[in-house]
Amino acid sequence: MATLTASHFVSRTSHVNGTQGSSGSETKSLAQIGLRSQRATHNGLRRLSARTIVGRSKGYKSENGKGLASGAIVCRSGMNLVFVGCEVGPWSKTGGLGDVLGGLPPAMAARGHRVMSVSPRYDQYKDAWDTCVLVEIQVGDRIETVRFFHCYKRGVDRVFVDHPWFLEKVWGKTGSKIYGPRAGVDYIDNQMRFSLFCQAVLEAPRILNLNSNKYFSGPYGEDVVFIANDWHTALLPCYLKSMYQSSGIYRNAKVVFCIHNIAYQGRFAFSDFASLNLPDRFKGSFDFMDGYKKPVKGRKINWMKAAILESDRVVTVSPYYAQELVSGEAKGVELDKTIRKATITGIVNGMDVQEWNPSTDKYVGIHYNAATVMDAKPLLKEALQAEVGLPVDRNIPLIGFIGRLEEQKGSDILAAAIPKFIDQDVQIVVLGTGKKAMEKQIEQLEIKYPNKAIGVTKFNVPLAHMITAGADFMLIPSRFEPCGLIQLHAMRYGTVPICAATGGLVDTVKEGFTGFHMGPFNVECDTIDPADVDALAITVKRAIVTYGTAALREIIQNCMALDLSWKGPSRNWEKLLLSLGAASCEPGIEGEEIAPLAKENVATP
Numbered sequence: 043m044a045t046l047t048a049s050h051f052v053s054r055t056s057h058v059n060g061t062q063g064s065s066g067s068e069t070k071s072l073a074q075i076g077l078r079s080q081r082a083t084h085n086g087l088r089r090l091s092a093r094t095i096v097g098r099s100k101g102y103k104s105e106n107g108k109g110l111a112s113g114a115i116v117c118r119s120g121m122n123l124v125f126v127g128c129e130v131g132p133w134s135k136t137g138g139l140g141d142v143l144g145g146l147p148p149a150m151a152a153r154g155h156r157v158m159s160v161s162p163r164y165d166q167y168k169d170a171w172d173t174c175v176l177v178e179i180q181v182g183d184r185i186e187t188v189r190f191f192h193c194y195k196r197g198v199d200r201v202f203v204d205h206p207w208f209l210e211k212v213w214g215k216t217g218s219k220i221y222g223p224r225a226g227v228d229y230i231d232n233q234m235r236f237s238l239f240c241q242a243v244l245e246a247p248r249i250l251n252l253n254s255n256k257y258f259s260g261p262y263g264e265d266v267v268f269i270a271n272d273w274h275t276a277l278l279p280c281y282l283k284s285m286y287q288s289s290g291i292y293r294n295a296k297v298v299f300c301i302h303n304i305a306y307q308g309r310f311a312f313s314d315f316a317s318l319n320l321p322d323r324f325k326g327s328f329d330f331m332d333g334y335k336k337p338v339k340g341r342k343i344n345w346m347k348a349a350i351l352e353s354d355r356v357v358t359v360s361p362y363y364a365q366e367l368v369s370g371e372a373k374g375v376e377l378d379k380t381i382r383k384a385t386i387t388g389i390v391n392g393m394d395v396q397e398w399n400p401s402t403d404k405y406v407g408i409h410y411n412a413a414t415v416m417d418a419k420p421l422l423k424e425a426l427q428a429e430v431g432l433p434v435d436r437n438i439p440l441i442g443f444i445g446r447l448e449e450q451k452g453s454d455i456l457a458a459a460i461p462k463f464i465d466q467d468v469q470i471v472v473l474g475t476g477k478k479a480m481e482k483q484i485e486q487l488e489i490k491y492p493n494k495a496i497g498v499t500k501f502n503v504p505l506a507h508m509i510t511a512g513a514d515f516m517l518i519p520s521r522f523e524p525c526g527l528i529q530l531h532a533m534r535y536g537t538v539p540i541c542a543a544t545g546g547l548v549d550t551v552k553e554g555f556t557g558f559h560m561g562p563f564n565v566e567c568d569t570i571d572p573a574d575v576d577a578l579a580i581t582v583k584r585a586i587v588t589y590g591t592a593a594l595r596e597i598i599q600n601c602m603a604l605d606l607s608w609k610g611p612s613r614n615w616e617k618l619l620l621s622l623g624a625a626s627c628e629p630g631i632e633g634e635e636i637a638p639l640a641k642e643n644v645a646t647p
């Protein structure tokens with residue numbers, strides 16, 4: 043039987059200007075990097091708007107006590123990687139972005155690279171300590187001071203940018219308030235928040251003297267590759283050029299911009315460009331015209347457009363989504379032409395196989411593997427039914443849905459399709475949070491279809507695990523899905539995906555082999571296409587018919603045999619990063635997904 047591994051899911055979509063150079067860079071020791079960086083930092087300060095005002099010159103020692111004495115620099119091959127994102131699981135997460143920032147960096151560290159992630163500090167994380175390094179940053183016409191917190195987990199320096207614009211807004215609850223007070227509503231100062239964040243990130247590798255393990259010490263220096271994720275980090279390549287490289291700092295640094303969701307681009311009034319403190323020469327990269335009235339009519343700035351044009355490389359989270367993005371206006375959400383000017387590579391995501399492991403899962407009562415799945419599932423299903431209040435019946439096929447309640451995920455299509463198949467012997471559990479109207483629709487399910495369907499509108503990680511383990515099928519009726527993690531989690535638990543044929547769902551789920559496909563859906567978000575409703579109902583019926591058959595048992599085995607870990611994707615990421623030709627870049631090592639070094643400290647915030 044052919045076994046797919048996550049590493050198979052990579053392809054490169056090349057367009058104008060696309061190059062695939064090899065590294066060809068000379069090997070430099072960390073000592074060289076460290077010395078050069080300190081000199082550059084010193085020279086650069088006067089010219090920069092960001093200014094270190096307090097720092098520990100002797101070297102900040104991480105809380106695990108394993109830091110080296112200041113000055114000791116141990117060389118190890120590999121790259122200096124800085125992952126940048128507004129969510130980083132498990133510290134902060136509203137969805138898949140947090141999962142990726144949580145899982146990919148440790149996998150790159152396991153390959154021997156020196157890896158940092160930088161994200162905002164939304165809460166008093168009990169495991170992250172104050173480095174006592176402060177930096178002044180100009181945002182608009184204000185000077186703001188940020189502070190860096192740090193911890194070292196699974197081989198990764200986790201850096202958190204501390205400022206009231208993050209901590210005060212999201213205080214005590216990271217779940218849904220990262221971007222706005224509620225789903226669908228943004229904080230009005232988001233541009234200032236993310237401008238501050240991007241500038242702070244650019245300081246971190248130069249000024250934080252991190253001594254987290256015996257392999258690396260001192261600041262990361264300037265020969266780094268930044269991996270910026272989604273529109274919130276779009277200013278990073280711009281500030282890198284305007285504030286640093288123009289002064290000879292970070293001359294060899296590169297930026298990869300990763301698109302997790304083209305639907306969120308950061309479109310704002312054109313006049314806001316002035317508050318970003320960027321030279322006029324960047325205006326063209328931001329300039330954007332659309333037919334929408336929000337947030338203002340007509341000409342706008344588009345943060346994601348600028349990131350695509352100003353970064354060294356653009357990546358997205360699956361090969362098929364990369365193709366969709368350049369296929370036209372509808373799927374490229376009006377950035378298709380811009381992306382065609384760059385080179386975009388699709389690398390499918392991996393999943394956290396430690397958190398999502400049916401043989402150790404702390405949220406489910408019975409542990410199982412491929413050999414015992416058929417015995418465990420009925421019992422886990424009963425536990426799930428009892429938990430959500432459905433009739434307990436181990437013999438009825440049960441379908442799960444987990445996701446943000448936005449048009450993307452198609453929960454509205456599901457709601458419209460339920461009457462077309464609910465007469466079958468089937469139960470449905472829906473878990474999600476998001477737009478109020480969609481939450482209401484989901485809350486109505488148990489009233490409309492008593493004893494058959496139930497909706498839980500909470501962000502509930504234990505229940506997500508219980509559904510993934512206890513359901514027979516996982517429904518993913520997405521209008522578009524850049525990669526999708528739900529189907530990966532499901533397959534690892536022997537829960538068979540029933541999914542729309544879009545994005546990463548095409549790359550990761552094979553019809554009749556590891557799941558059921560409903561075909562592509564209409565990407566128009568303000569309509570429910572009756573053809574999609576029918577396709578959903580028909581495919582659900584087709585899947586239910588296989589329940590209890592040898593055919594389904596084989597599909598379950600196929601799913602559970604897949605290697606969906608970050609191991610394959612991290613190899614693909616490494617190849618891509620090396621091809622940028624950044625200085626001091628060397629291949630990593632083939633090892634376990636989480637190397638022994640990385641295992642020594644696992645996050646439990």
Ligand SMILES: Nc1ncnc2c1ncn2[C@@H]1O[C@H](COP(=O)(O)OP(=O)(O)O[C@H]2O[C@H](CO)[C@@H](O)[C@H](O)[C@H]2O)[C@@H](O)[C@H]1O
Binds near residue numbers: 141359391501503527
């Ligand atoms: N109510 C709830 N309770 C508990 N857990 C919940 C939950 N709702 C969602 N989750 C969790 O959030 C994650 C969502 O993963 P998705 O792949 O659906 O990501 P999302 O669409 O947010 O992210 C975007 O980025 C990711 C990463 O690149 C892409 O996979 C994806 O296609 C793209 O849209 C899963 O871990 C899921 O269990």
Ligand SMILES: OC[C@H]1O[C@H](O[C@H]2[C@H](O)[C@@H](O)[C@@H](O[C@H]3[C@H](O)[C@@H](O)[C@@H](O)O[C@@H]3CO)O[C@@H]2CO)[C@H](O)[C@@H](O)[C@@H]1O
Binds near residue numbers: 228272302303
């Ligand atoms: O991990 C989950 C997703 O998190 C990010 O998406 C957020 C997005 O970047 C934010 O801008 C905001 O989106 C709102 C949008 O700005 C607003 O105009 C309106 O359309 O409502 C949107 C939803 O509230 O919140 C998003 C999270 O809900 C990340 O960019 C995505 O890739 C992740 O899928």
